[in-house]
Amino acid sequence: MSNTNTSDNTPHYDVVIIGAGPAGSTTATYLARKNMKVLLLDSARFPRNKICGDGLPPRGVAAVDRLGVLDQVSAAGQHIDYFKLIAPSGKTMVSSIKEAAIEKKNAHMLAIPRMVLDDILVKHAVATGAELIEGCKVVGIEDNPDGVVVKGIAGREPQEFHAKYAVIATGASMGLLKNLGFLDKNDMPKPIIAARAYFENADHDSSVFNFHFNEVTLPGYGWVFPLKDNKVNVGVGIMPGKSIQKHNIKSLFYDFAKRPYMKQVLSGATQLAEVQSYPIRTDFLTATVYRHRSLLVGEAAGLGNALTGEGIDYAIESGEIAAEHLSEILANGDNPDKLANYALALDQKYAAIFNFSNRMAARGLNSVMLNCTIWVAAKRDSLRMSLTNIVLGLQEPPANISTGKVLMKVFKHLRRK
Numbered sequence: 153m154s155n156t157n158t159s160d161n162t163p164h165y166d167v168v169i170i171g172a173g174p175a176g177s178t179t180a181t182y183l184a185r186k187n188m189k190v191l192l193l194d195s196a197r198f199p200r201n202k203i204c205g206d207g208l209p210p211r212g213v214a215a216v217d218r219l220g221v222l223d224q225v226s227a228a229g230q231h232i233d234y235f236k237l238i239a240p241s242g243k244t245m246v247s248s249i250k251e252a253a254i255e256k257k258n259a260h261m262l263a264i265p266r267m268v269l270d271d272i273l274v275k276h277a278v279a280t281g282a283e284l285i286e287g288c289k290v291v292g293i294e295d296n297p298d299g300v301v302v303k304g305i306a307g308r309e310p311q312e313f314h315a316k317y318a319v320i321a322t323g324a325s326m327g328l329l330k331n332l333g334f335l336d337k338n339d340m341p342k343p344i345i346a347a348r349a350y351f352e353n354a355d356h357d358s359s360v361f362n363f364h365f366n367e368v369t370l371p372g373y374g375w376v377f378p379l380k381d382n383k384v385n386v387g388v389g390i391m392p393g394k395s396i397q398k399h400n401i402k403s404l405f406y407d408f409a410k411r412p413y414m415k416q417v418l419s420g421a422t423q424l425a426e427v428q429s430y431p432i433r434t435d436f437l438t439a440t441v442y443r444h445r446s447l448l449v450g451e452a453a454g455l456g457n458a459l460t461g462e463g464i465d466y467a468i469e470s471g472e473i474a475a476e477h478l479s480e481i482l483a484n485g486d487n488p489d490k491l492a493n494y495a496l497a498l499d500q501k502y503a504a505i506f507n508f509s510n511r512m513a514a515r516g517l518n519s520v521m522l523n524c525t526i527w528v529a530a531k532r533d534s535l536r537m538s539l540t541n542i543v544l545g546l547q548e549p550p551a552n553i554s555t556g557k558v559l560m561k562v563f564k565h566l567r568r569k
């Protein structure tokens with residue numbers, strides 16, 4: 153669309169996107185499809201490492217399908233059909249994702265190293281028409297009446313990029329958002345902290361994703377995602393608060409790996425690299441998602457699920473929504489006040505999920521609740537199906553639910569035949 157240069161010959165873009173993870177690359181792809189002049193900036197160089205469980209939930213599979221890269225992602229990823237929940241007591245519930253899913257299309261998971269997934273997504277954005285500059289760390293955004301000036305550093309050289317809008321897709325890295333006033337330095341979000349490592353030749357069924365509440369410190373969880381080539385991604389996460397202050401996430405990881413279940417899984421396995429950790433922001437409900445001519449997507453908007461730690465699907469979906477709103481605004485008179493509609497659209501899509509997940513993560517990740525729920529779900533198909541749909545994001549969770557109401561619902565399932 154816009155192809156002008158400023159008076160000092162700096163290129164002028166419709167949109168500059170900061171961060172080329174799933175949220176940024178998706179926003180870039182959808183905007184480029186609408187012929188917008190788009191610049192993607194990332195401090196890293198691709199393919200780059202991103203600490204993650206590497207699990208792409210079914211709605212993430214559907215989102216990469218809409219993007220047009222499902223074939224590539226499927227070819228590089230491990231297809232997962234089963235979801236296994238393990239209670240603190242050790243009781244397990246196994247669910248077929250296809251059988252449980254309300255929406256049958258793309259009703260499976262994929263596990264794909266982020267080094268590979270994010271490279272596919274960023275290359276797709278470039279192939280669609282976005283420009284990419286790697287190795288450029290953005291340090292500021294200046295607002296002016298009809299646009300933004302994005303300030304970065306590449307090598308030691310300061311850089312400036314002019315655009316009508318900026319999209320901030322910097323994930324859980326909070327420095328830029330703090331500098332820009334999106335986050336209050338005296339009241340910063342308290343993220344989940346999670347750690348993962350890769351292993352080869354583990355004793356794990358490659359069609360199953362394990363979600364562990366046994367042998368981990370609660371409130372928290374562990375996981376095993378099978379990957380291609382006989383590899384697995386093993387990790388633990390712990391909720392914010394006292395528990396993480398008392399523990400070091402890497403020692404929690406090693407505790408999990410040494411306990412009987414995982415010890416057996418990993419007995420003949422080789423660890424491929426050191427354990428790495430990173431935060432997961434889950435504060436969408438209180439996050440500011442736009443201001444002036446900047447808007448936030450993905451985990452920069454707090455879109456990480458407190459109950460499951462997932463965020464790749466929301467990153468891609470929010471990129472789609474952001475691109476839809478920005479292209480609408482740019483095609484119809486460029487009124488930045490209309491960014492309020494983007495915030496509304498995110499609320500409509502995510503408020504119920506985040507209300508439920510935040511509440512359950514804060515109050516429901518205890519032995520009593522988890523043991524009861526998983527014990528009943530293992531016996532009753534109806535509960536197993538709804539649990540699978542809710543955890544995998546395929547069904548809207550019940551509104552305004554408390555842990556007490558959840559337990560009542562669980563026992564109602566037990567009374568059913």
Ligand SMILES: Cc1cc2nc3c(=O)[nH]c(=O)nc-3n(C[C@H](O)[C@H](O)[C@H](O)COP(=O)(O)OP(=O)(O)OC[C@H]3O[C@@H](n4cnc5c(N)ncnc54)[C@H](O)[C@@H]3O)c2cc1C
Binds near residue numbers: 212289323
């Ligand atoms: C241990 C762990 C396990 C997880 N497991 C899963 C899982 O199994 N499934 C799932 O769905 N989600 C999982 N998540 C969450 C998921 O990783 C994130 O929600 C997802 O990566 C968010 O995507 P994003 O595009 O918003 O941000 P990111 O993927 O974090 O991308 C942000 C990009 O911005 C760049 N950047 C940051 N700051 C700047 C700057 N100032 N200037 C320029 N570039 C910048 C970074 O280099 C990066 O490339 C996990 C997270 C962790 C930590």
